[in-house]
Amino acid sequence: MIPPGAALLPAGALLSIVLGLVARLALSPSAATLVWSVGLALTGLPVVWRTLRGLMAGRFAADLVAMLAIVAALLLVQPLAGLVVVLMQTGGEALERYAEGRASRAVRELEAAAPRIAHRITDGTIEDIAAEQVAAGDTLLVRPGELVCCDAVVLDGRSHVDASRLTGEPVPVTAGAGTRLLSGSLNMEGPLTIRATALARESQYARIVELVRTAQESKSPLQRLADRYAVWFTPITLLVCLAAYALTRDSVRVLAILVVATPCPLILATPVAIVGGINRAARRGIVFRHGTALEQLTRPTVAVFDKTGTLTIGRPRVAAVLPAPPVATDDVLRLAAGVEHGSGHLLARTLIDEAMERGIVLPAGGDIMEAPGEGVAGEVEGHRVTVGGWAFVTGRHRDAEAGLRAAMAGRDEVGLRAYVVVDGQGAGVVEYGDRIRPGLQAFFAALKRLGVRRTLLLSGDAPANAIAVGQAVGIPESHGGMLPAQKVAFVQRLVKEGERVVMVGDGTNDAPALSSATIGVALASGGGGIAAEAADVVLLADDPTRLLEAIVISRRTLRLARQSIWVGLGLSGVAMVAASLGDIAPTVGALLQEAIDVAVILNALRASFDPASPALLRAGTT
Numbered sequence: 001m002i003p004p005g006a007a008l009l010p011a012g013a014l015l016s017i018v019l020g021l022v023a024r025l026a027l028s029p030s031a032a033t034l035v036w037s038v039g040l041a042l043t044g045l046p047v048v049w050r051t052l053r054g055l056m057a058g059r060f061a062a063d064l065v066a067m068l069a070i071v072a073a074l075l076l077v078q079p080l081a082g083l084v085v086v087l088m089q090t091g092g093e094a095l096e097r098y099a100e101g102r103a104s105r106a107v108r109e110l111e112a113a114a115p116r117i118a119h120r121i122t123d124g125t126i127e128d129i130a131a132e133q134v135a136a137g138d139t140l141l142v143r144p145g146e147l148v149c150c151d152a153v154v155l156d157g158r159s160h161v162d163a164s165r166l167t168g169e170p171v172p173v174t175a176g177a178g179t180r181l182l183s184g185s186l187n188m189e190g191p192l193t194i195r196a197t198a199l200a201r202e203s204q205y206a207r208i209v210e211l212v213r214t215a216q217e218s219k220s221p222l223q224r225l226a227d228r229y230a231v232w233f234t235p236i237t238l239l240v241c242l243a244a245y246a247l248t249r250d251s252v253r254v255l256a257i258l259v260v261a262t263p264c265p266l267i268l269a270t271p272v273a274i275v276g277g278i279n280r281a282a283r284r285g286i287v288f289r290h291g292t293a294l295e296q297l298t299r300p301t302v303a304v305f306d307k308t309g310t311l312t313i314g315r316p317r318v319a320a321v322l323p324a325p326p327v328a329t330d331d332v333l334r335l336a337a338g339v340e341h342g343s344g345h346l347l348a349r350t351l352i353d354e355a356m357e358r359g360i361v362l363p364a365g366g367d368i369m370e371a372p373g374e375g376v377a378g379e380v381e382g383h384r385v386t387v388g389g390w391a392f393v394t395g396r397h398r399d400a401e402a403g404l405r406a407a408m409a410g411r412d413e414v415g416l417r418a419y420v421v422v423d424g425q426g427a428g429v430v431e432y433g434d435r436i437r438p439g440l441q442a443f444f445a446a447l448k449r450l451g452v453r454r455t456l457l458l459s460g461d462a463p464a465n466a467i468a469v470g471q472a473v474g475i476p477e478s479h480g481g482m483l484p485a486q487k488v489a490f491v492q493r494l495v496k497e498g499e500r501v502v503m504v505g506d507g508t509n510d511a512p513a514l515s516s517a518t519i520g521v522a523l524a525s526g527g528g529g530i531a532a533e534a535a536d537v538v539l540l541a542d543d544p545t546r547l548l549e550a551i552v553i554s555r556r557t558l559r560l561a562r563q564s565i566w567v568g569l570g571l572s573g574v575a576m577v578a579a580s581l582g583d584i585a586p587t588v589g590a591l592l593q594e595a596i597d598v599a600v601i602l603n604a605l606r607a608s609f610d611p612a613s614p615a616l617l618r619a620g621t622t
Contacts, residue, residue: 009090012043013083020080036079043086044070064234069258073586076255084590085262115149115183121193138196142187144372152194154179158374159190160347172316172347174374174389190372233569237261237576244580253582259589260575270561272601277557285540286550293536296519297502297554302494303452303547304513306505307459307469307480310523310544312434314506316347318354319433322411324403324426330360332428336387336420338363338380347418348376351387351430375418386421387430393419400426440473443545450551454499458487460509487513504544510534521547560606568600 016039024032051067066085073082118134119126119141126141131149134140139155142148148161160172163185172188175181181194240261241254274291281288288294308314323329337355340348341362355362365385368378375388377396386393394401403426404419411431418430444455457478459466466480479490491513494501503510503517511534514520522535523542539546575592578584584592 009043009046010087013039013087013090016040016043017080017083017087020083033077033079036083037074037077040070040074040079040082040086043090044074044082047086047090065237065258066262068238069255069262072251072255072258076251076586078252078255078586081255081259081586081590084593085259088262088593115147118149119143132199134196134199136196136198140194140196142192142194144187144189144191146187148181148183148185148187148194150183150196151198152181152183152196154181154192154194156193157191159192159372160188161192162186162188240576240580248582250582252586253579256579256584256586256589257576259586260579260584260593261572262593270565273557273561273564276560276606277553280557281550281553284546284549284553286546286553287538287540288550288554289536289538293519294554294557296500297537297551298558300450300452300500300502300519300551302454302456302499302501303447304456304458304491304494304501304503304517305475305544306510307457307461307466308434309506310504310510311440311457311469311473312436314434316350316416316432317435318351318430320431321354321428322407322431323428324407327422327427329428330358332420332430333358334360334363335380335383335385335422335427336418336430339365339368339376339378339385339387341365341368347416347432350432351418383422384424387418390417390419393421397421397424397426399424402426404429436469436472437544439545443548444474446548450548452502458482458490458513460484460487484509484512488516491516502547504547505535521550560603564600564603567603568596571596571599 016036020032020036020039023035048067048070051064066088069085070082073079073085115131117128118131118138120129120134121139121141134150140149140152144159154175154177156177158174158176161175161179161181162172163182173179175187175192180197181192183198237257241257244257245251245254271291274294277294278288278291281294288297305311321329321332323332333351333355337352337360340351341364352362363381365378365380368376370376371388371392375386375392377384377386377388379385386396390404394404400419400421404421405426407426407429408417416432418432420427420430447455455475455477457466457470457475459469459478459480460482461480463478463480466478470476470478482490487510491501491503495516495518500519501517502519502521503513504521504523505511505514506523510522514522514535519537520535521537521539521544523539523544537550539550572593575584575589575596579589
């Protein structure tokens with residue numbers, strides 16, 4: 001929908017034309033001229049004033065010829081020709097406003113998601129206060145399901161905390177006494193008593209908000225495609241006008257030249273094509289949030305990717321089941337899943353899903369006892385089964401250590417594990433990890449064919465994990481352990497070096513870098529609305545390879561826009577010659593310009609329909 005303010009002037013111009021025609025038929029030509037003149041003054045003068053302000057600010061735009069045509073039409077009492085120019089000029093601007101829609105709600109969305117209430121503990125009593133009232137050193141209570149409102153350290157309690165939106169680490173971390181927490185982390189299970197180490201406005205979440213704000217404000221707007229062509233077309237038009245007037249002293253002839261030279265092909269071709277391309281992409285689950293994004297995505301030179309939730313699925317999965325002989329793998333899964341049925345923890349759900357995928361019939365557990373953030377125990381098939389962290393299971397069953405260590409023989413000690421003990425003996429170990437998305441190697445090969453010279457991985461996860469994933473998918477350069485500010489600095493450095501950087505991510509921690517890149521691309525299904533609001537392009541499907549399709553659609557759209565511009569300018573040039581010879585009157589010229597505009601619009605509308613199949617688009621070919 002075109003914004004109401006943007007539609008006001010073209011609607012007024014069209015209404016004036018219609019009322020003037022009615023007055024001509026019902027009253028007289030002079031009445032029609034009066035109606036058209038009033039309408040032209042009301043709708044044309046705002047265009048003239050706006051263009052003059054732009055010129056005084058040093059902006060040379062395609063609107064200059066249209067302004068001169070409007071002024072000349074007013075002075076020479078040729079209001080109908082001027083109204084047609086206003087209609088095309090402001091109509092194109094309205095379409096452009098619709099296509100570009102530059103306003104982003106990223107910062108507002110980010111701030112709205114920030115924790116608002118904190119539970120402060122004072123002398124054994126709990127009071128609710130606003131998050132901004134928290135002072136460093138305050139003791140706070142964080143209940144299950146709540147966000148940590150400021151950077152803090154845990155004093156008491158045990159739970160699992162999801163910090164994936166901030167660090168990119170997909171697996172919830174165990175939080176206990178001494179664990180440092182970042183603001184914006186989600187407490188998943190048990191209550192935690194924490195001590196604030198920074199004010200809410202100075203914490204990690206607040207820094208992310210400010211990074212997004214700063215990155216968006218520093219992003220310079222792209223010059224309109226039409227204005228780039230106007231740099232040479234407008235001087236040519238003015239020279240033709242001067243020559244015609246010098247030779248003929250005929251002001252009406254000059255007006256006719258201005259009318260046919262009014263760069264409606266420039267003004268209309270780009271927004272019409274871009275709206276068509278945006279609609280075409282939307283039907284494929286690709287949302288361009290403004291027209292500039294579509295134009296910029298045509299020629300990326302550097303592609304930067306987040307890891308967790310972008311190149312990987314972003315959710316923990318069972319990576320391996322290590323049985324302790326003589327226990328069988330399926331027995332470990334079956335018994336562990338049976339007791340985990342009584343737990344609401346994310347990893348419990350993951351373990352159960354893995355058992356079900358393997359076709360294991362899950363037994364019912366009984367006498368379930370869960371220690372939040374530590375583990376769960378219960379009866380399954382007549383066996384006493386305990387599942388949890390190392391301290392939880394070995395603290396209850398010291399004789400289980402030998403079997404568990406035997407199961408882990410030769411394994412890397414780094415990683416998240418659940419230890420399974422059956423009847424006091426170590427039965428096995430379940431290892432959790434993330435899963436790389438399929439088809440990424442072919443995707444990166446296709447990106448290279450499309451002209452992307454350099455591909456990087458930037459992750460908040462451990463450097464070893466980032467490098468391993470990068471090598472697995474074919475990314476030669478990977479960097480791990482990066483905070484949001486470091487990602488921003490890296491991306492901004494690339495942009496300053498003259499690279500056209502496309503950044504692909506999905507989480508809150510990616511939002512500042514998405515805003516800083518030439519083009520930010522977010523996976524909407526991965527990290528929620530914050531990353532999507534900070535990005536220029538949103539992939540609704542949980543599939544980063546759709547970036548190829550977005551690039552191909554944007555290239556075809558811009559090719560059609562340029563084609564329409566060249567055809568329109570060529571026809572306008574021929575009409576200018578005819579007008580300079582006196583063969584075209586201003587009103588006839590306005591109607592002729594309308595015919596040129598229709599041809600331009602019809603060609604630009606082809607961007608809405610793509611003959612190439614989705615398979616070819618995803619392969620990176622047209």
